[in-house]
Amino acid sequence: MKYNFDEINNRLGTYCTQWDYIEDRFGEKDLLPFSISDTDFKIPHPITKKILEVSKRELYGYSRWNHSDFKGSICSFYERRHNCKLNQDWIVYSPSVMYSVSLLIRILSKPGDEVVTFNPMYDSFFTVIEDNKRKLISHNLLKVNGTFEIDFTILENQLSSAKLLLLCAPHNPTGRIWTKEEMDKIIDLCKKYEVKIISDEIHMDLHLKNRKHIPLLSYKDSYDEIYTASSCSKTLNVPGLGGSYVIIPNEKVKEDFLHNTRKVDFLNSPSIFGMYATMVGYTECDDYIDQLNEYIKENMRFVKEYLDKYLPDFKFEIPDGTYLAWIDARDVPFSTEEIQDALVHVGKVAIMKGETYGENGTKYLRLNCGCPKSKLEEGLSRMKKAMDWLYSNQKKEG
Numbered sequence: 001m002k003y004n005f006d007e008i009n010n011r012l013g014t015y016c017t018q019w020d021y022i023e024d025r026f027g028e029k030d031l032l033p034f035s036i037s038d039t040d041f042k043i044p045h046p047i048t049k050k051i052l053e054v055s056k057r058e059l060y061g062y063s064r065w066n067h068s069d070f071k072g073s074i075c076s077f078y079e080r081r082h083n084c085k086l087n088q089d090w091i092v093y094s095p096s097v098m099y100s101v102s103l104l105i106r107i108l109s110k111p112g113d114e115v116v117t118f119n120p121m122y123d124s125f126f127t128v129i130e131d132n133k134r135k136l137i138s139h140n141l142l143k144v145n146g147t148f149e150i151d152f153t154i155l156e157n158q159l160s161s162a163k164l165l166l167l168c169a170p171h172n173p174t175g176r177i178w179t180k181e182e183m184d185k186i187i188d189l190c191k192k193y194e195v196k197i198i199s200d201e202i203h204m205d206l207h208l209k210n211r212k213h214i215p216l217l218s219y220k221d222s223y224d225e226i227y228t229a230s231s232c233s234k235t236l237n238v239p240g241l242g243g244s245y246v247i248i249p250n251e252k253v254k255e256d257f258l259h260n261t262r263k264v265d266f267l268n269s270p271s272i273f274g275m276y277a278t279m280v281g282y283t284e285c286d287d288y289i290d291q292l293n294e295y296i297k298e299n300m301r302f303v304k305e306y307l308d309k310y311l312p313d314f315k316f317e318i319p320d321g322t323y324l325a326w327i328d329a330r331d332v333p334f335s336t337e338e339i340q341d342a343l344v345h346v347g348k349v350a351i352m353k354g355e356t357y358g359e360n361g362t363k364y365l366r367l368n369c370g371c372p373k374s375k376l377e378e379g380l381s382r383m384k385k386a387m388d389w390l391y392s393n394q395k396k397e398g
């Protein structure tokens with residue numbers, strides 16, 4: 001089936017976080033939004049078909065996820081698309097990826113324990129560590145030749161006293177897909193210092209260059225303290241349907257997780273639509289995922305071409321994965337506040353500032369490219385309008 005990702009879908013008036021509530025983040029309405037990470041694309045047809053079929057029944061009682069239709073769909077997807085063999089018994093439903101991360105932190109560590117995570121980082125990682133009263137240890141990624149690298153000497157030092165590593169693989173916001181060599185080293189260090197790994201792999205399906213994501217659980221035979229949280233929600237644009245999953249090979253931790261979802265938080269009955277989205281999405285929608293990959297690649301190429309040509313002070317390299325463009329504005333001769341002010345008030349465009357993702361993200365921008373190319377064209381021309389205004393004011397003042 002051929003998908004039309006060029007189609008413009010009006011999301012205004014749908015209680016949509018990205019479009020209807022942009023004022024919450026940027027203080028202004030009527031901005032063209034490139035903010036929160038969901039896409040403007042319609043979902044794959046087989047999921048729509050299933051949702052219509054289910055809604056015709058008009059029956060929405062409690063439902064169960066603990067069956068091989070749900071768990072098997074996840075195993076088959078990992079094996080088919082990620083070359084990673086999982087056991088169905090390791091799979092547990094969870095209402096959201098960040099719920100899983102938060103609960104795993106509580107199960108695997110104690111208040112005051114050190115948890116290492118990279119910086120810049122998806123902002124909820126910082127708060128989930130601190131709000132669970134763990135000590136946040138930020139590992140600053142190094143920018144080397146347009147890419148972001150781990151400083152393994154510093155990381156080793158940090159891991160030597162930590163309890164947990166909270167990993168984002170692939171990485172939001174830089175779009176890095178960690179290489180096999182990097183993953184080998186991470187596993188070796190975590191083994192050496194008995195640091196448990198929580199791996200958030202929600203961005204695992206988009207790969208824009210020749211490197212593919214390696215699920216951390218591929219290392220299960222050499223290290224058995226790996227806990228993965230993921231979902232089809234980013235790739236298939238279904239976070240509004242609810243649901244995700246965790247993969248927990250350790251029986252005791254799995255029982256603890258289940259106990260919490262069932263008897264402490266009462267969150268164990270899945271949304272029927274979310275569960276079908278995973279089952280259908282992971283068995284019948286490979287064509288959508290392949291075409292989405294191609295579309296995002298093209299969008300990224302377009303962003304690169306545009307910035308190189310019209311806004312050369314902004315440095316951008318196409319990322320390994322994700323639909324997030326992480327743009328370096330450090331050579332731009334204005335402060336973050338000046339840039340944001342011009343983007344919002346002159347360009348009328350909402351692009352996330354890098355500081356949101358930690359201090360090591362200072363003077364970057366995160367542009368969500370999960371949208372029709374025409375929206376990206378409009379967004380970049382608004383960005384140019386804002387920057388032209390800043391540069392011309394600078395000239396006048398000079």
Ligand SMILES: Cc1ncc(COP(=O)(O)O)c(C=O)c1O
Nearest residue numbers: 037096097098099122172200202
């Ligand atoms: C790395 C990462 N993890 C988790 C989430 C959120 O997932 P969920 O809504 O299932 O908690 C996001 C959303 O942007 C994300 O980028």
